[in-house]
Each structure stands twice: as C-alpha cells, then as structure tokens.
Amino acid sequence: MTRFDFNDASVVVIIGSGAGGGTLANELCQKGFKVVLLEAGKRQSPATFRNDEWFAFNQLAWLDKRTTSGNWQIAKDFPNLPAWTCKTVGGTTVHWAGASLRFQEHEFKAKTTYSNVTGANLLDWPLTLAELEPFYAKAEFKMGVTRTNDIPGLPGNNNFKVMYNGATRAGYKTVHTGRMAINSRPRDDRSSCWQLGFCFQGCKSGAKWSTLYTEIPKAEATGKLDLRPQSRALQIQHDKQGKATGVLYADKEGKHVLQKARIVCVAGNSIESARLLLNSSSSTFPQGLANSSGQVGKNYMRHTTGSVYATFAKPVYMNRGTVMAGIVADESELNLKRGFAGGFEFETISLGLPFAAAFLKPGAWGRDYARLLDQYPNMAGMWIVGEDMPQETNAVTLHPTEKDEWGLPIPNVHYDDHPNDLAMRNYAYKRGADIYNAVGATQIVAVPPYPSTHNMGTCRMSENPRDGVCNKWGQTHDIKNLFISDGSQFTTSAGENPTLTIVTLAIRQADHIANESSKKNL
Amino acid sequence: MKRREFLQKGVIVVAGAAVAVSGVAVVGNAAEWTAGLKTLNPHEGQTLLKITRQIFPHDRLDDSDYIKVVQDLDAEGATVPATAKVLHDGVANLDRSTSSKFVTMSDDDQIAALKNIEDSQFFQKVHSTELVSLYNNHEVWKKLGYQGASYPIGGYLHHGFNDLNWLPEPPASASPKPA
C-alpha cells in the first residue's frame, strides 16, 4: 500500500473518490502524479454489498444532517435529506444506475439557446460539445457504455417492455435500452449484468461501472495512489500568496491531520464541495476560497425530476433486472414549442417494496395507499430527468447555528422550483401517463422528486471570472492550483444524467494538469 | 443524524433496531404477545396494533405482521426514554380525546381519530417506524409479492427478468437478446 508523507508537498490531494475524484485520481496516477485521495466514507466491495434497500442505504448513503429551505417539495417531504448521495469509497457511483448520455450541443449554450428566461441565471458554458467529444469518447470507452464502442445494448426487462410498448403507441420513436455503463458482455475484467435489479444498492456482479472497482484499483496498481478512507476534509489551506498548500482533515480516529499538497482538487459532490470552500474562509478570503465572484454555492441545480408509476391488470415485476435500462429520448430534443425551455428523458426505474412504500407518496397512509402497494407486482415505473434552470438564489449556504461533529457549520440547501421546471414536470407527468395509458394502466401515480441524486452547479464554470468559480478546465479563477473536479463545475444542468460528463471533464482536467505542470505553470 | 431514527416526517434515517427485532417470531394469542412487551402495557400494545393496521391496512397481512411493528416501537421505547414517553402519552391522548377507547371504536371512527392527530409527534413516530419496519419484513414481502434479494439465485437473468408476455416483444434493435 502506497503511503506518502504528510509533509510531502509534491502530492496532488483529491477530496472525494466518486465519479469525478476517483476518475481524476486514476488519470493522474497513470501519468505519474503522486495522489492522496481523501474519502470520508469506508471502503466496501461487491462482496460486502447486500441486496437490501435499507441495509444498503445505511451502509452507503451520506446521512450527515443537512437542512433545506425553499418551495421545492423536498423541503416538506425530506427536510433533512435534500440529496441522495453516497459516503463510501467510489462515492455515488456505488449507488448510481449507469445511464450515460452525452450532453447536446445546444445545451452548452443555454443562455444563447433559451435567451432570457425570467429569473434564471443562465450562462453559456465556456466550452463546446466539439471540444468535449474526444473526451466523451474516452469516458465511454473507460466506462464501457452500451451502444458505443460496438458494445451491444442491454436486453430489456419487463419494466422496459411496458415502457417500449406504451411509448411507441403514444407516438414516441426513440425508445431503447439506453446507453448504460453496465456490461452487456464481460469486459474490463468485470462480468456482464446478471439482471440482479439492485443497481442502487451496489452492483454485486460488478457489471456496473463504479470507480470503487475500476479506477481506484487501477490507480493503486501504479503505486502512485495513497487512498485514505474515513478521512474527512475539513479545510483547504493556503499561503500568503493565495496558493493552496494543503488540506486539513479528520482521520478515522478523529485526529486532525494536515496533508501538504501542490495541487488540491475538490470532488465532494456539489453540496459538500461548495461547503468545503465556504468553510475554508480565512482572513485573506473571508467569503470562502475561490469565491471572489460570490458564486460559490449558488446556482445549485438538481434536475427537473419526478416519476410516473402505473399499475396494470397483469404482473410486471419491475424489480427484476436493470433498474434504469430503458429510455424514451424524443423529448430531449430542442423544442421550445412545449411551453418550457430545455428537454428531458424518460428512463425506466424501479424500487423494491421497502423504498416504494417510502417514496411513492411520502407521508401517505390509509386504505388507498395500502391498495396501491398491494399492486406491487403489477407496477411499472419510469423517471423523468430534465434540465432545470440555474437560479442564483438556489444555493448551498452554511447553517447559521447548527454544526457537525467537527464543529463546522452544516449545509442548508435552498431550492425554489422555477416556473420552467414546473411546466416541464407537469408536461412530463402528462406524457408519462399517456405512455402507460396506451398499454392499459389501471392507475397512474405521479410521484414527487426523490432527494436529489443529481447535484450540480455550485461552483460553476464561466468564461468571465465575475460569473462563476472556475474556468473551462475546472481550475478556479482565483486560485490557480485549486480545481473543481465534480458536477459542481456544471454551468447549466442539461437534460441528461450528469455522470458521463463529470467523468469526461475529469479526464480532460487530468490532461490539463499534466500539460500545465510540464510547462511549469502549476 | 443519530442511528435509529427513521423516516420521520419523511426524514430518512437509519433502520437499525427495526431490522434487528423483525427477526423475532411472533405467534400465539394477544395475552402472550403483549406479555413480552418491555415498555408498553397490554392496552398500549393492543391500541398500537390497531393503529398500525389502520395506517397501512393490507387485507393480505396478518396481525402478526403488525405486532412486529409494535414490538419494534416497544424495543425503541425500552432504550430511548423520549420514545417511550411519546408512545405512552400518544395512546393516552388518543383515548382521552374520544368518547370511547380507541380500540373499541369502529374502523371509520378510528381513521377519523388518526386523521385528527396525523401531524402529531406520536403519529409521525408510529408512521415512520412502521413504514420501515412493516415493509422491510420478509414475511410481508412474500405476502405482497416482492421477491427481495436476487443474488442468491444469480439474479433474474435466468429467472424471469423478461418473462412478461401480455405485450409484444420489442424488436432487437431496441432490446437486444441477452448474451
């Protein structure tokens, strides 16, 4: 096991081992960089995963207390759980479903494309699809995304059959088993999908890409990775010149340790990344690190979501097989005639009985709800994922009074649904119902959003340092050796699931770090 | 958040105790099961049994399934005094606020009485505990048709992941054949 000295100031410290941090760590190690990877959670493995929703949630999820505000329904249904993310080696790639879609060209130019949406803090990305394409290709290859690189699609399960027949009868054309970072054939020393149906609980067959058993062991094999699980970054430190110098963290025993660094990369998933920068304020940077724009924590995005479930006269058993292996893509195209900006997808989703009871109608009870759950085997489900509007007031801020066990303010997550988000969601609920009604649904349930699984935008990229936190490489405008390496870089949320783009940006960021280092700019 | 809180007013936290206690077999008559309660008296146990049934009334489930929920509440009450107090006071208030004892009321009256207190800490405690405890019980899974873990059978690949036959098969371009 590689160990670097705490005073070794030649290491790159990465905070968070998920999609962004885990990928970046491997990319940098492959290039010969020494990397210390700090991860708040423990290390699990396919052997320790369990096909059990509550067990897995407790084993893997980020459960530290957070508070919420705003008019989003989450503040009412899940006031202390605004987001559903992981605290474990591999981050939320342990829970994720694997849907891997590229963003579209116009989505990188949201401000130009949608022009002025009142109340939205839209901005064009400082990069284009063309610039990202080669890196998207690398990410798809790395992750083994189906329907790319000659990898066949996954076979559709029962839930998909219902979606397919309903959607095509409702007039949709682009309906298939998606582009998934799940092996449909053995690949990369990992097996193909066994259709376990517990993708959200950690894939026991390893068919689903997760940094836990791809990027991280590959990085370890180089001898350049010092992975430190159960290590909670508390503060990023800097010198008088305003360069980052190291990271103060609490180790497994709760001891405070300072790891020196030449470069610091933050990949704690949007809420924690912003919180860490805000909690790292100093006399030089009283507003928090990299926050001269005042945009750290702002423009928090979570995608416009919701689900549509339906019951049928005959069995479906949506729990069998890949959770998210079917997509209707027609609504993701640019089409401003529907009464809202941005696009969305329908993707199949399933919940086991324990989570179905908790999430289908949060807080519900009584005869009608029990009757709905009685229909469990006859239920099909799909999820809506669409572009939400960035708003400056949707923000991660430090709680004025409540502190965590290390004495640091906990985060508050404020989110108001934008009228555009509501218009999209209502339209999607209606069209989702059309899909299931086309195949004889007996009951339709429009399910409110789950705690946010997609968290983006709190340290957004911008051309102009006034408008955002980092440049198109994720390098902060204010501190040249401080990088943002996760979804918080996103300028806008686009209508696609974020992870492929997070991985793509991490691969590209590693190249940039290597180039700038060799030019002695870093 | 502390381990062992659950979905309280929708707050998801940890299903610790509930899962542990759900393994205990429950059989026999009322006197037998209430005798085993640690914090709740038999009347409180019986009242909570009725309440838990009214909260998620599944005809296919037996009293024994709901008794486990009451036992989980009782077990938490035995270690968390605040929970014990919420349960004792909650049952007492419910009985006091209506003309007859809750357990003797008609279904409709029970539902109305619960509706009146659905925002109370007591109702939230019972509801959130039951939500995890009832629907995490493997007996309940069987009765409601949820199959649970599939790893022991090697996943659904050879166990019906695509056996739905009341709709046409999607074409291979949309849904390729398994490897």
Ligand SMILES: Cc1cc2nc3c(=O)[nH]c(=O)nc-3n(C[C@H](O)[C@H](O)[C@H](O)COP(=O)(O)OP(=O)(O)OC[C@H]3O[C@@H](n4cnc5c(N)ncnc54)[C@H](O)[C@@H]3O)c2cc1C
């Ligand atoms: C149920 C579910 C399904 C999903 N399905 C999909 C999907 O199909 N497609 C898709 O694109 N996306 C999906 N996602 C979202 C996807 O998982 C995330 O977008 C992605 O993992 C985010 O990557 P990240 O690097 O930003 O953060 P994460 O992967 O969450 O990693 C962040 C890591 O940082 C650690 N950390 C945070 N703060 C600190 C600190 N202070 N010190 C040390 N470590 C810290 C955390 O413990 C965590 O391990 C899903 C998410 C969930 C929950």
Ligand code: SF4
């Ligand atoms: S369905 Fe496939 S990807 Fe999902 S957990 Fe099972 S084997 Fe893994």
